[in-house]
Amino acid sequence: MDGDEAVFIDSSVLISCGRRESTRFQALAREATQRDTVFRIPPAVYAEVTDDPAVGAYMATGSPVDAAVQEGWMTVTDSPSYANSDVSAVMDQTRSFIANASNRSEDLVEKADTQIVGLALECLLTDTADSVTVVTNDIPLGDATASLIPQYGFDTQQVTWCTGGDFAAELDADFVSEFE
Amino acid sequence: MATRELNWEPTLDTGGEAFDILGNARKAWIYTYIHHHPATTIQEIVSALELPERTVYDYVDDLEAAGFLDQSNEGRPAQYEAHDLHLELVDGDAKRHITPALIEAIARRLRDDDIDVYIDRHGLDGLAVALEYTREYVDGAVTHQIMAREQDITPMEAGVILDALRPVVDG
Numbered sequence: 001m002d003g004d005e006a007v008f009i010d011s012s013v014l015i016s017c018g019r020r021e022s023t024r025f026q027a028l029a030r031e032a033t034q035r036d037t038v039f040r041i042p043p044a045v046y047a048e049v050t051d052d053p054a055v056g057a058y059m060a061t062g063s064p065v066d067a068a069v070q071e072g073w074m075t076v077t078d079s080p081s082y083a084n085s086d087v088s089a090v091m092d093q094t095r096s097f098i099a100n101a102s103n104r105s106e107d108l109v110e111k112a113d114t115q116i117v118g119l120a121l122e123c124l125l126t127d128t129a130d131s132v133t134v135v136t137n138d139i140p141l142g143d144a145t146a147s148l149i150p151q152y153g154f155d156t157q158q159v160t161w162c163t164g165g166d167f168a169a170e171l172d173a174d175f176v177s178e179f180e
Numbered sequence: 181m182a183t184r185e186l187n188w189e190p191t192l193d194t195g196g197e198a199f200d201i202l203g204n205a206r207k208a209w210i211y212t213y214i215h216h217h218p219a220t221t222i223q224e225i226v227s228a229l230e231l232p233e234r235t236v237y238d239y240v241d242d243l244e245a246a247g248f249l250d251q252s253n254e255g256r257p258a259q260y261e262a263h264d265l266h267l268e269l270v271d272g273d274a275k276r277h278i279t280p281a282l283i284e285a286i287a288r289r290l291r292d293d294d295i296d297v298y299i300d301r302h303g304l305d306g307l308a309v310a311l312e313y314t315r316e317y318v319d320g321a322v323t324h325q326i327m328a329r330e331q332d333i334t335p336m337e338a339g340v341i342l343d344a345l346r347p348v349v350d351g
Contacts, residue, residue, distance in 0.1 A: 012324050015339035024317050054335035057297055102322045137343070139320030174347040176291045178215050178228055179284065 006029040006129035007037055008116050009074070010136035011045040016171060017062050018049065025064050027170035032073035039074045041065070042115035048074045080118035086125060086152055093119040094144040101140035117145050124154050131158040135167045201248060202284060202304060206231065207239050208287035210250055215262035215280050219252055276308050284348050285311055294344045298337070306331075313338075314345040 009028070017024040034037055049055075050063045068074035080087050094114035099106040120132040134145045142161035149159045165172030174180055201207045216219045225236050240260065243249045252261040267278040277335060285307055289296040299307050309331065316322040328338040 011335065012339050012342075015324070015336055016343040047201075048335050052334045054334045054337040055342075057301065058337070058340050059293055098323060098326075101320065101327055102316075104326055108326050108329050109323075110325070113323065137317075137339075138323040138325075139317075140323055143320065176288055178291075178346065179212060179288075179347070 004129045004133060005035070005037065005131045006120070006123045007035065007133045007135065008120055009038050009039045009041050009045075010116055010134065010138060010141065011048040012137035012141075013135050013167075013171070014041070014045065014049045016064055016137060016164055018059055023173075024164075024168075024171050025068070027064045028167040029068065029071070029073055031168050038072065039068075040077045040119065041074060042077055042085075043079050044112035048123075063174055067164065077119055080115055080122055082124070084122065087118045087122050089154065090121045090148050091115070093148050094118075094141070097144040098140040101143060113141070114144075116141070117148065120145060120159070121149050121152055124149070124158060125152070131160070133160045133162065135162055135164060137163050139163075199278065201243065201246065202278070202286060204239075205286055205290050206235075207243060208283045209238065209290055210239050211243055211262055212251060212280070212284040212287040214260050215264075215284070216313065218261045219259040221257045221259055223257065274305070276305065281348050282308055285345055288344070288348065292344055294340050297346070298341045301337075302333075307351055310341045311345055314342050314349045317342045318346060318349050 017028055028039070049065050055063055065074065066171065069076060080091065082088050090113040091111055094117045095106055095109045095111060096126050098109045098113065102108075116134055116136070120134055122130045132149070134142060136142045136145075142163070145161045146156070146159055150156050163171075201211060206229070210225055213225060213228060217224070222233065222236055222240060225231075225240070226233050229236070240249065244251070244260075246261065249260050249262055251258050255260045262280070264282055265278060265283070269276045269278060285295065286299070287305070288336065289299055295307070298310065302310070309329075313322060313327045313331075315326070317327070323334045324339040324342055327333075327342065328335040331338065
């Protein structure tokens with residue numbers, strides 16, 4: 001699968017797309033089609049956006065992620081291979097990185113928060129993809145991705161992170177136009 | 181969506197009548213609209229907010245009397261400008277800043293159901309705290325999961341409110 005790009009979508013972006021019946025999810029679906037790819041979401045991300053007790057309060061129709069998975073343009077990956085020492089190490093490093101960036105204790109960052117970085121590295125290590133993109137609105141997570149993965153022998157051009165708005169402009173649109 | 185009477189949380193309830201704007205999303209909307217569009221007339225507000233003209237006149241009078249707005253011209257029709265508020269409320273250990281951004285966040289509940297639900301669940305104090313997190317969030321100094329753990333809410337709810345308030349901070 002040389003030359004392929006693996007795109008991982010983080011919970012912060014899925015939440016942003018799913019809140020209210022917006023055009024954002026459609027924009028994400030369009031991006032998947034245009035890139036001819038299936039977006040990957042880690043199991044922890046899937047759990048976060050579908051099992052949350054607050055889903056009912058904010059999303060009348062439930063999480064649109066399940067619909068996206070059924071439609072085939074999004075897939076829930078396996079858990080990262082914790083047995084792989086590089087994968088496990090990059091996740092630990094990501095935890096420290098986020099704690100430092102936010103000036104918080106590491107206790108406030110869970111290893112599950114870092115699955116996306118572990119999975120992105122694993123894709124490169126196993127040659128599943130030639131490059132990886134992590135889409136997240138959590139800046140410390142994105143910075144961790146771009147700064148840590150190259151330490152495992154990969155070129156910086158093989159690792160990209162961007163916000164939802166950078167990925168598809170519609171994801172930045174303000175619902176309340178009068179104040180713009 | 182009806183403008184609901186607020187369930188006041190303690191700190192932001194101590195401001196007295198001058199802070200009526202915090203409990204009335206339509207007044208908050210008018211203040212914010214004028215803040216974003218200086219030299220606004222009553223008619224422009226009536227068109228933008230789709231409120232009865234009488235109500236807009238009353239609200240603008242209230243906001244002017246409270247010192248939030250001033251007429252910015254001498255002729256007719258009257259044009260209004262909003263003052264840049266920076267008030268601090270201290271109640272025991274709790275300190276809250278009342279700023280144009282907080283008033284805009286309240287105003288947005290009229291158009292954004294997620295903010296409306298969040299205020300119902302966490303009160304205005306919760307909203308003020310979320311606004312502080314949003315500033316950190318856009319600066320890249322916090323993740324939504326960290327906010328969730330520190331505020332004892334779910335990560336999804338943190339993500340929802342950070343996304344909803346982001347335009348307030350970006351603007």
